[in-house]
Amino acid sequence: MIANPIRVVPLRTEAAAPVGAPRLTYRGGALLASVQVFLFFWGDAWQQDPQLGLVQQVNDFFEFVLTSPLMDQMAEYSVQDFTIGPGARTGAIVLTTAPPATVQDAAIQQLIQEEIASDPAVSQPTSNSLYYVFLPPGVTVDLDGSSSCVSFCGYHSDIDGNLFYAVMPYPECAGCTGGLAILDALTSTSSHELCEAVTDPVPGQGWYDDQNGEIGDICAWQTKRLGAHLVQLEWSNAQGQCV
Numbered sequence: 001m002i003a004n005p006i007r008v009v010p011l012r013t014e015a016a017a018p019v020g021a022p023r024l025t026y027r028g029g030a031l032l033a034s035v036q037v038f039l040f041f042w043g044d045a046w047q048q049d050p051q052l053g054l055v056q057q058v059n060d061f062f063e064f065v066l067t068s069p070l071m072d073q074m075a076e077y078s079v080q081d082f083t084i085g086p087g088a089r090t091g092a093i094v095l096t097t098a099p100p101a102t103v104q105d106a107a108i109q110q111l112i113q114e115e116i117a118s119d120p121a122v123s124q125p126t127s128n129s130l131y132y133v134f135l136p137p138g139v140t141v142d143l144d145g146s147s148s149c150v151s152f153c154g155y156h157s158d159i160d161g162n163l164f165y166a167v168m169p170y171p172e173c174a175g176c177t178g179g180l181a182i183l184d185a186l187t188s189t190s191s192h193e194l195c196e197a198v199t200d201p202v203p204g205q206g207w208y209d210d211q212n213g214e215i216g217d218i219c220a221w222q223t224k225r226l227g228a229h230l231v232q233l234e235w236s237n238a239q240g241q242c243v
């Protein structure tokens with residue numbers, strides 16, 4: 001196992017060219033073969049414009065992307081026990097409790113677990129579940145002592161190796177909008193973490209490159225339009241390039 005596998009979206013200004021010739025190898029862990037996505041929007045700021053409009057647009061994005069050609073791209077990373085195919089959005093909820101101005105990763109993990117345990121509106125986890133937590137403007141996320149908008153723009157991780165989640169700080173700094181509209185920055189970062197959670201849900205135990213990290217890291221901030229939506233390019237071992 002890798003001690004500290006890369007699992008964050010870097011700031012655009014810090015996205016580096018890959019080291020050597022990227023090549024992901026499979027480390028034997030679980031994959032999310034048919035990813036089931038549930039969305040948390042944390043804070044009542046998501047009930048006010050412009051965030052209220054973004055909630056609908058981000059939901060629409062997931063409805064689209066989980067059955068889009070982006071998921072078809074992931075099929076090359078299928079292994080004997082996990083045949084990667086389309087996913088589904090299982091639901092979304094706005095949580096009106098206020099997150100702290102700086103929220104620790106541990107508090108996000110706790111929120112997800114408490115919501116699953118106590119809120120009937122939240123989908124119960126399966127081996128394919130992926131929970132996204134979107135933070136409102138003005139909230140900084142702290143991951144192991146590094147901060148959103150200083151060191152990263154998003155990340156995915158696991159709780160005890162069997163509960164999978166992704167964290168999306170609100171992109172309100174130049175490094176995390178990368179010159180994009182807020183919605184495009186959110187969907188680009190969300191797609192980066194989606195593809196990584198599918199192919200490496202326990203970071204470093206699925207498909208990983210020791211030099212360059214996960215599938216999205218190699219292509220960070222390279223984007224394309226899929227339909228109306230902006231997504232990030234992802235590394236293809238088969239094609240030897242970001243696609």
Ligand SMILES: [Zn+2]
Pocket residue numbers: 006007008009192196214216217
């Ligand atoms: Zn990444």
